[in-house]
Amino acid sequence: MRSRLLNGAGASERELAKVLIETYSVNDAMNQLLLKYLDPLAWRAEPPGKRGSGRTIAAIFAHLHNCRLVWIKRSAPHLKCPAPLNPYRCTLKQAAAAHKRSGAQCLRMLTDVFSSGPKRRITKFSRGAWSRTWAAGPTMFAYMFAHEAHHRGQIIMLAHQMGYRLPVDAWAGIWWWDRLWKEGGLKTRPR
Numbered sequence: 001m002r003s004r005l006l007n008g009a010g011a012s013e014r015e016l017a018k019v020l021i022e023t024y025s026v027n028d029a030m031n032q033l034l035l036k037y038l039d040p041l042a043w044r045a046e047p048p049g050k051r052g053s054g055r056t057i058a059a060i061f062a063h064l065h066n067c068r069l070v071w072i073k074r075s076a077p078h079l080k081c082p083a084p085l086n087p088y089r090c091t092l093k094q095a096a097a098a099h100k101r102s103g104a105q106c107l108r109m110l111t112d113v114f115s116s117g118p119k120r121r122i123t124k125f126s127r128g129a130w131s132r133t134w135a136a137g138p139t140m141f142a143y144m145f146a147h148e149a150h151h152r153g154q155i156i157m158l159a160h161q162m163g164y165r166l167p168v169d170a171w172a173g174i175w176w177w178d179r180l181w182k183e184g185g186l187k188t189r190p191r
Contacts (some may be wrong), residue, residue: 017114019191020141024110026180027148028103031064033173034155034166035096042164043092055087057158060151061095062087067128067147068102074126075136076109110141 038057047054055063062085069081082101085094112122113136125140126133134140156171165171173179177190 016138020138021107021111021114022181022186022188023190024141024145025107025186026177026184027145028099029180029184030152030174031061031099031103031148032096033170034152035061035092035099037166037170038092038155038159039164040092042159042162045162045164047158048161054158057155058090058092058095059087060155060158061085061099062090064148064151065095065098065102068106068144070128071125071144072102072105072109074128075124075140076105076112076122078121079105079108081105106144110144113137113140 043058044056047056065082065085069084072079072081082098082105085098090098109122112120113125122136124133125136125143127143134143152174156166159166181189
């Protein structure tokens with residue numbers, strides 16, 4: 001399936017590629033919802049458990065952004081990388097802006113991966129120096145999306161555990177995909 005999907009085979013493979021790109025395009029909208037509704041007091045609050053044993057919400061958002069930068073630098077070095085976030089100093093506003101920039105570059109990277117023809121530049125996906133390089137394709141998308149979804153769950157749980165429960169528009173809003181598609185300016189619906 002991968003070789004057919006990436007080399008522009010049938011209409012169903014092209015449609016799947018389009019849906020994966022659309023799905024990733026709303027990925028950052030989910031992060032932005034959490035950033036929008038997060039209580040600023042929760043941003044640097046010490047997580048429960050032994051002091052220093054877990055990341056703050058600020059550090060998780062910095063980690064997400066900085067991982068995106070690794071993916072871009074190692075898999076698509078021709079794309080401009082935004083500046084990294086310092087997990088100990090970045091503000092909510094800086095994180096929101098940085099996520100928009102890195103999310104846009106990741107979307108460009110995935111759009112190239114799922115294109116066909118001689119203009120396709122991205123053929124490999126590197127998660128970092130610590131891991132094997134994969135062929136760029138659907139598994140790359142799945143890894144990128146799953147990584148962020150995992151950390152979104154952590155952020156929602158941490159905020160709740162620390163007494164800064166997010167409103168329904170945030171914790172449930174990440175599941176309102178029809179709305180995310182529409183607000184993202186996509187002409188289609190989830191399918």
